[in-house]
Amino acid sequence: xxxxxxxxxxxxxxxxxxxxxxxxxxxxxxxxxxxxxxxxxxxxxxxxxxxxxxxxxxxxxxxxxxxxxxxxxxxxxxxxxxxxxxxxxxxxxxxxxxxxxxxxxxxxxxxxxxxxxxxxxxxxxxxxxxxxxxxxxxxxxxxxxxxxxxxxxxxxxxxxxxxxxxxxxxxxxxxxxxxxxxxxxxxxxxxxxxxxxxxxxxxxxxxxxxxxxxxxxxxxxxxxxxxxxxxxxxxxxxxxxxxxxxxxxxxxxxxxxxxxxxxxxxxxxxxxxxxxxxxxxxxxxxxxxxxxxxxxxxxxxxxxxxxxxxxxxxxxxxxxxxxxxxxxxxxxxxxxxxxxxxxxxxxxxxxxxxxxxxxxxxxxxxxxxxxxxxxxxxxxxxxxxxxxxxxxxxxxxxxxxxxxxxxxxxxxxxxxxxxxxxxxxxxxxxxxxxxxxxxxxxxxxxxxxxxxxxxxxxxxxxxxxxxxxxxxxxxxxxxxx
Numbered sequence: 001x002x003x004x005x006x007x008x009x010x011x012x013x014x015x016x017x018x019x020x021x022x023x024x025x026x027x028x029x030x031x032x033x034x035x036x037x038x039x040x041x042x043x044x045x046x047x048x049x050x051x052x053x054x055x056x057x058x059x060x061x062x063x064x065x066x067x068x069x070x071x072x073x074x075x076x077x078x079x080x081x082x083x084x085x086x087x088x089x090x091x092x093x094x095x096x097x098x099x100x101x102x103x104x105x106x107x108x109x110x111x112x113x114x115x116x117x118x119x120x121x122x123x124x125x126x127x128x129x130x131x132x133x134x135x136x137x138x139x140x141x142x143x144x145x146x147x148x149x150x151x152x153x154x155x156x157x158x159x160x161x162x163x164x165x166x167x168x169x170x171x172x173x174x175x176x177x178x179x180x181x182x183x184x185x186x187x188x189x190x191x192x193x194x195x196x197x198x199x200x201x202x203x204x205x206x207x208x209x210x211x212x213x214x215x216x217x218x219x220x221x222x223x224x225x226x227x228x229x230x231x232x233x234x235x236x237x238x239x240x241x242x243x244x245x246x247x248x249x250x251x252x253x254x255x256x257x258x259x260x261x262x263x264x265x266x267x268x269x270x271x272x273x274x275x276x277x278x279x280x281x282x283x284x285x286x287x288x289x290x291x292x293x294x295x296x297x298x299x300x301x302x303x304x305x306x307x308x309x310x311x312x313x314x315x316x317x318x319x320x321x322x323x324x325x326x327x328x329x330x331x332x333x334x335x336x337x338x339x340x341x342x343x344x345x346x347x348x349x350x351x352x353x354x355x356x357x358x359x360x361x362x363x364x365x366x367x368x369x370x371x372x373x374x375x376x377x378x379x380x381x382x383x384x385x386x387x388x389x390x391x392x393x394x395x396x397x398x399x400x401x402x403x404x405x406x407x408x409x410x411x412x413x414x415x416x417x418x419x420x421x422x423x424x425x426x427x428x429x430x431x432x433x434x435x436x437x438x439x440x441x442x443x444x445x446x447x448x449x450x451x452x453x454x455x456x457x458x459x460x461x462x463x464x465x466x467x468x469x470x471x472x473x474x475x476x477x478x479x480x481x
Contacts, residue, residue, distance in 0.1 A: 004077045004079075004088055005077065005078075006057075006075040006076070006077050007075060007076045007077070007078075008073075008074070008075060009056075009074035009075060009076060010074075014076060014078075015078050017047070017049060017052060017054055017076070017078075018049040018050070018052065020049060021047040021048060021049035021052075021117070022047070022048045022049070023045050023046070023047060023048075023115070023117060023118055023121075024046045024047070024048045024082075024085075025044075025045070025046040025086070025089055026043070026044065026045040026046070026111075026114065026118055026121075026123055027043070027044050027093060027105050027123065027124065028041065028042075028043050028105065028106055028108055028111055028113065028114070028123045028124065028191055028192065029041065029042040029043070029044070029093075029096050029097065029103035029104065029105055029106070030042075030062065030103065030104060030106050030191060030234050030235075030237070031101065031102050031103040031104065031230075031234055032062075032230050032231075032233035032234045032237070033102060033230050034226050034229055034230045034233075034247045034248060034250060034251055035226060035230070037242070037243070037244045037247045039061060039062045039063055039233075039237075039242075040059065040060065040061055040062060040103075041058075041059060041060065041061075041062050041065070041072070041113060041190075041191055042057065042058075042059040042096050042103055043057065043058040043059070043111070043113045043114040043118070044056075044057055044089060044092055044093055044096075045057075045114055045115055045118055046085050046086065046089045047115070048082065048085075052078075053078070053079040053080070053081065053082055053084070053085035054076050054077060054078045054079065054085065055076070055077040055079070055085055055088045055089050055092065056074070056075070056076055056114070056115050057073075057074070057075045057076075057077075057092065058072055058073070058074045058075075058113050058114050058115070059072055059073055060072025060073055062179070062190055062191065062237060063179075063190075063242060065112070065113065065190030065191070066179065066190050069112060069113075069190070072113070102230075103234075104231070104234045104235065105124050105125075106123075106124055106191065106198055106234070106235065107122075107123065107124030107125050107126050107127070107130075107195045107197050107198045107201075108122060108123045108124060108126075108189075108191060108192030108193055108194065108195060108198070109122055109126065109130050109186065109192070109193035109194070109195050110122060110192050110193040111123045111191065111192040112188070112189075112190060112191055112192045112193075113190075113191055113192070122195075123192065124195075124198075125197065126195055126197065127195055127196055127197030127200070130195040130196055130197060153286065153287050153288050154288065155287060155288060155291055156299070156300050158300040158329060158331075159291065159298050159299070159300060159331070160287045160291075162298065162329075162331065162476075162478070163287050163290050163291045163294070163298075164287055164290070165408060165409075165410060166358070166361040166362050166365070166414075167290050167362060168408075168409070169358045169359045169361075169408045169409070170267060170270070170271060170359045170360075170361075170362040170363075171271070172359070173267060173357075173358075173359035174187070174264070174267050174268060174271060174359070176239075177238065177239065177260075177264055178236060178237065178238055178239070178264060178268070179237035179238055179239050180194065180237065182271075186272060187268055187271060187272060189237045190237065191237065194236075194268070194272075196269065196272055198235060198236070199236065199265055199268050199269055199272070201235045202232060202235040202236040202265055203265050205228060205231050205232045205235055206232060206252075206258070206261055206262065206265065208228060209225065209228040209229065209232065209252055209258070210258055212224050212225060212228060213225060213252075213253065213258070222253075225251055225252065225253045226251050228252070229250065229251045229252045229253075232252065232261070233250065236264075236265070236268075238250070263357070263360070266360075266363060266370075267359060267360070267363065269363075270360075270362055270363030270366060270367065271362065271363075273363075273366065273367065274290075274293040274294065274362060274366050293366065294362070294365045294366045295335075295337075295366055296333060296334060296335040296336075296365050296366070297332075297333070297334045298331050298332070298333055298365070298476065299331060299332040300329065300330075300331055300332075301329075301330040301331065301332060301475070303329070308330055311327075311330050311417070311475060311477070312327040312330070314351070314417075315327050315353075315398045315417075315477055315479070316398065318353075318396060318397045318398045318399075319397055319398050319399040320397050320399065321397070321399050321400075321460075322399045324399065324402070324481045325398045325399060325402050325479050325480075325481050326479055326480045326481070327477055327478075327479050328412055328478045328479055328480055329477075329478040330475055330476070330477050330478070331475065331476045331477075331478075332474070332475060333365065333416070333473045333474060333475060333476050334473075335365075335368060335472065335473060337368065338368055338468075338469075338471075338472035338473065339472050341468075341469045342419075342421070342469055342470075342471075342472050343421050343467070343469045343470050344421070346421035346422075346423040346443050346470055347421070347423055348421065348422040348423050348424070348425070348443075349419055349420065349421050349422070350396070350419075350420055350422060350463075351417050351418070351419060351420075351474070352394035352395060352396055352417070352418055352420045352463055353394060353395045353396070353397070353398055353400070353401035353415050353416070353417060353418075354369060354392070354393070354394050354395075354401060354415060354416045354418055354471075355395075355401030355402055355403065355404040355405040355413070355414075355415040355416075356404055356405060356414070356415070356416075357404070357405065357406045358405070358406050358407065358408040358413060358414060359406075359408075361414050361476075364416070364473075365473075365476075368468065368473070369392050369416075369418075369468065369471065369473075370392075370468070371390060371391065371392060371466070371468060372390055372391075387431045387432075387433070387447060387458070387462065388428060388431075388432055388435055388445045388447055388462065388464045389432070389433060389434050389435025389436055389445075389464070389466075390434075390435065390436045390466065391435065391445070391464035391465060391466045392464065392465050392466075392468065392471060393462055393463070393464055394418065394420055394462070394463045394464070394465075394471070395460060395461065395462060395463070396461050396463070397460060397461065398415065398479075400460040400461070400462070401415045402415065402479075402481050405481070407480075407481075411480060412478050412479060412480050413478070413479055413480070413481060414476060414477065414478055414479075415476075415477050415479070416473045416474075416475065416476055416477070417473075417474050417475040417476075417477060418471045418472060418473050418474060419471065419472055419474050420444075420463065420465060420470060420471045421443070421444075421465070421470040421471070422443060422444040422446075422463060422465070422470075423442070423443025423444055423470075424441065424442050424443050424444075425438075425442065425443065425444045425445060425446040425463070426438050426439050426442040426444070426445050426446065427445075427446045427448050428445060428446065428447050428448065428458075429447075429448050429450075429455065429456040429457060429458070430456075430457050431447075431457045431458070435464075435466070436466060437466045438466060443465075443470070444463060444464060444465045444466075444470070445463075445464045446461065446462070446463055446464075447460075447461065447462035447463075447464070448461065449461040
């Protein structure tokens with residue numbers, strides 16, 4: 001390496017190289033190091049043109065790419081043989097990915113950096129799900145271009161407004177946190193289009209982070225959390241500022257941090273999933289395509305109907321602590337995937353509430369309510385997982401579920417009314433962490449709300465099932481609070 005001259009890409013004195021070349025090898029590397037405030041990329045390519053060989057590199061600070069995709073330094077190193085070029089390529093790769101530099105190779109469905117020929121092509125170990133999408137896109141690209149047909153939506157206006165609302169909120173929540181934007185190709189970072197596999201890699205790192213965090217005795221625990229946080233941001237580029245103070249604040253070292261990162265990763269997977277079925281529904285799509293991608297039926301309940309009035313009263317009169325929940329609109333929801341597996345054999349079925357952040361509803365409608373992966377509790381500001389273990393939590397008071405919601409730009413929030421098969425419920429008056437199933441002989445758990453002369457550690461009645469087939473969504477309620 002020491003004897004190999006690196007030429008600036010536009011240096012007129014460098015050896016001539018044909019424009020028509022093949023890329024024999026390539027890699028996109030990324031490193032985020034919170035301690036040293038590094039947030040850098042390094043692309044390496046091996047170019048072959050007949051009997052001519054060169055190694056092309058493009059590197060710089062990842063933050064700069066958002067403002068200028070052509071920022072960074074580009075260099076060329078020339079070799080007399082393929083063997084020599086491969087040795088140069090491997091030497092650079094080994095140096096950058098070694099423990100001293102700490103770069104990691106990332107998998108992209110389409111790269112935004114490197115040579116002009118490399119941009120738009122995949123990089124890294126692309127997972128099977130992404131390969132299927134790329135193959136489908138290539139098949140579509142081979143067809144004659146069709147003029148877009150703009151047609152009026154057949155959906156009720158209320159459903160159109162709801163669909164646009166939840167997609168906009170999901171997109172805004174994602175792009176304001178992750179260093180990415182939604183494009184015609186998917187979730188695009190400054191380095192390229194993220195793959196599902198890359199997001200799953202981020203999930204693995206977050207899981208390792210959580211294991212370190214929850215252990216009381218870990219040698220150099222703070223340093224380990226900082227290192228793993230850096231690895232997480234290397235896999236999933238985030239926005240957290242360029243100052244050392246901003247970088248230090250980005251260390252994932254609280255339960256609130258884990259909840260936020262877990263929600264972000266789930267949101268990314270949800271958005272990629274809905275984008276993969278009906279073509280490009282995340283970018284300049286017709287509302288009907290966005291609706292179809294949810295893979296469920298949503299119908300408005302007319303405000304003048306008896307059903308609406310009955311449901312509105314059920315929601316608003318369920319409140320016990322506050323009277324802040326005011327119903328604005330109600331939609332019937334039907335997910336075939338849920339009703340097909342619903343446990344009708346489990347008795348004690350009740351309509352219960354489930355609230356969630358506004359940005360989560362694209363995922364909740366398209367894939368249903370998931371069991372939590374990480375138990376997270378934040379004291380009085382607890383999440384919907386933790387006090388009775390790894391389950392799906394419901395309330396019988398709208399004010400309880402309202403606690404887990406956030407408002408969107410319409411100043412409204414969303415909660416579901418679900419049919420929940422509680423069966424025989426085990427009652428708890430003390431918080432019991434770590435449950436993954438109800439006790440033997442029971443079908444669910446019930447955290448019993450404290451009342452006068454009935455002490456309990458639960459502020460609200462909380463009902464928990466540990467099997468997704470014990471619940472299905474029936475209504476979606478839009479409300480103000």
